[in-house]
Amino acid sequence: MPLIYEPGYALMAPIAGHTDIPFRRMIRRFGCRYAFTEMIDAGSLAFGGIKTLRLAQRGNDSGFLGIQLVGSDLAHLTRAAEIINDMDFDVLDFNLGCPAPKVERKCEGIMLALTHPDEALRAIERLCAVSRLPVTVKTRIQSEEDARPTVEFCKRAEEAGAKTLTLHGRIMRRFYAGSVFFSIISEVREALHIPVIANGGALSGDLYRELIRETGCANGMIARGALGNPWIFREIAEPDAPPPSVAEFAETIRLYMADMLECYGPEFAFVVARKTLLEFLKGRGYPGTLRAGVSTLNSQDAFEHLMDGIMQGPAPRYLEMLENQGGDLMRKLRS
Ligand SMILES: Cc1cc2nc3c(=O)[nH]c(=O)nc-3n(C[C@H](O)[C@H](O)[C@H](O)COP(=O)(O)O)c2cc1C
Numbered sequence: 001m002p003l004i005y006e007p008g009y010a011l012m013a014p015i016a017g018h019t020d021i022p023f024r025r026m027i028r029r030f031g032c033r034y035a036f037t038e039m040i041d042a043g044s045l046a047f048g049g050i051k052t053l054r055l056a057q058r059g060n061d062s063g064f065l066g067i068q069l070v071g072s073d074l075a076h077l078t079r080a081a082e083i084i085n086d087m088d089f090d091v092l093d094f095n096l097g098c099p100a101p102k103v104e105r106k107c108e109g110i111m112l113a114l115t116h117p118d119e120a121l122r123a124i125e126r127l128c129a130v131s132r133l134p135v136t137v138k139t140r141i142q143s144e145e146d147a148r149p150t151v152e153f154c155k156r157a158e159e160a161g162a163k164t165l166t167l168h169g170r171i172m173r174r175f176y177a178g179s180v181f182f183s184i185i186s187e188v189r190e191a192l193h194i195p196v197i198a199n200g201g202a203l204s205g206d207l208y209r210e211l212i213r214e215t216g217c218a219n220g221m222i223a224r225g226a227l228g229n230p231w232i233f234r235e236i237a238e239p240d241a242p243p244p245s246v247a248e249f250a251e252t253i254r255l256y257m258a259d260m261l262e263c264y265g266p267e268f269a270f271v272v273a274r275k276t277l278l279e280f281l282k283g284r285g286y287p288g289t290l291r292a293g294v295s296t297l298n299s300q301d302a303f304e305h306l307m308d309g310i311m312q313g314p315a316p317r318y319l320e321m322l323e324n325q326g327g328d329l330m331r332k333l334r335s
Contacts, residue, residue: 003195004091004134004164005034007218010208010236011166011197014038014068014093014138015223016100021059022259023276026252027226031233034064039095042071046079058088059263066136070095072108072119074126081130091163092131096120096139099172110140110172117153121160128161138166138199147187154188154196166197166221176224182214189217197221205235228279246313253280253310257303270297277306285318286310 005011012019012027014036024035037055044052058065067089071077084092098109112120127135137157142149154165167188169180180200189196199221202208211220225232230252234241244252256276260269277294290309297303313319 004136005195005197005219009033009219010202010233011219011221012036012226012233013166013199013221013223014066014095015227018227018276020055021057021061021263022256024061024063024065025259026256027230027233028061028063029252029255030230031237032063032226032230034066035061036066036068036093037089039068039070039098040080042069042080043073043076045069045083046076056084056087064090066091066093068093068095068138069127070098070103070108072106072112072116072123074123077123077126078130081127085130085132089133091136092127092133093136093138093166094124094127094162096137096157097166097168099140099175113139113153114142114172117156120153121156124157124160124162134163135161136164136166137162138168140168141171141181141184144171144181144184147184150184151188151191155191158192158194162194164195164197165192166199169198169200169215180211182211185215185217189215195219199223205232205239208232208236209239228276228282246311249280249284250307250310253277254307266300270299270303273297285314285321287315 010032012032012035016038019036019038027035040052040055045056056067067084067087069077069080069092071080081092095109096113100109103109104111107115124135124137139154139157142153154167157165165188167185169182169185170176170178185196185198196217197219198211198215198217200211202211202220202222203225208220208222208225222232231244257269257273260273263269264272274294274297277297278291281291281294286309290306293302293306293309297306
């Protein structure tokens with residue numbers, strides 16, 4: 001079986017409410033090769049929910065794209081995999097890692113793996129039997145104290161037919177906070193024959209390199225590190241790459257908004273874009289008034305006003321702070 005992911009490349013994680021078509025097109029521009037839809041509820045897809053079908057669109061995003069399913073009901077998973085067989089995706093990823101209350105309540109995601117491992121494994125087997133695509137699994141570590149339960153479950157997922165396994169190094173009750181247990185990811189990598197993809201805490205290029213170094217995995221998965229920072233993929237490929245200049249920053253936002261308008265239409269695009277635009281502005285030294293403007297953004301005029309503010313660059317106080325830390329970075333930001 002050829003490798004699905006070329007070693008050395010970072011994968012973009014599925015992130016509910018974020019990894020839609022415009023977001024994926026944006027990260028592709030900075031070198032992201034492998035991306036996923038957000039998790040898609042197998043039951044909703046099986047019953048043809050319009051909103052769900054929208055999430056399961058490749059759109060004009062032409063790169064390698066996985067679709068992720070979450071669910072536990074075998075009939076729903078079977079039907080969903082059959083529907084996906086007629087779509088244009090590259091892998092089918094099964095979510096056995098989500099800790100969100102609405103997923104936990106249905107005993108899906110990590111809850112399924114923890115409390116009904118046999119059912120979780122039967123679900124993997126069923127997806128493998130029905131899907132024409134390679135089936136992959138994304139899960140979390142099961143204990144911080146002891147690697148054995150995680151190793152045991154992941155080995156069984158491999159036996160059930162998973163072609164790769166992405167492992168988030170935090171337990172369920174930590175959600176997305178706290179230490180990432182590199183050593184457990186590493187033990188799982190050693191125990192499995194299929195590639196293990198390391199996930200957790202790679203919020204910058206340096207932290208990504210640490211994740212790879214400490215786990216020994218050939219690929220890692222970026223999640224929150226790409227929100228508001230699609231340049232992270234460039235930072236990973238070229239450690240010395242400069243941060244985006246104000247001009248590149250503004251151009252990226254313009255292209256993103258153009259894709260949003262094409263994808264959602266003018267009635268919804270500005271509202272849906274707000275959270276991503278806020279992420280762009282976070283921690284970059286732009287004045288609070290600009291962020292306040294994003295919270296009510298609803299028209300092209302308001303967007304142009306925002307862009308004027310962005311083109312003026314970060315607040316002088318922020319640039320002064322950078323100047324004190326190292327003039328080079330400031331010059332790059334201005335250029
Ligand atoms: C808002 C949010 C939504 C997420 N949605 C999904 C999802 O749909 N599917 C999934 O497998 N993981 C999802 N995750 C988990 C991420 O893919 C990733 O495993 C986690 O954030 C840890 O990586 P990080 O520390 O680099 O952010 C989500 C995480 C966040 C914060």
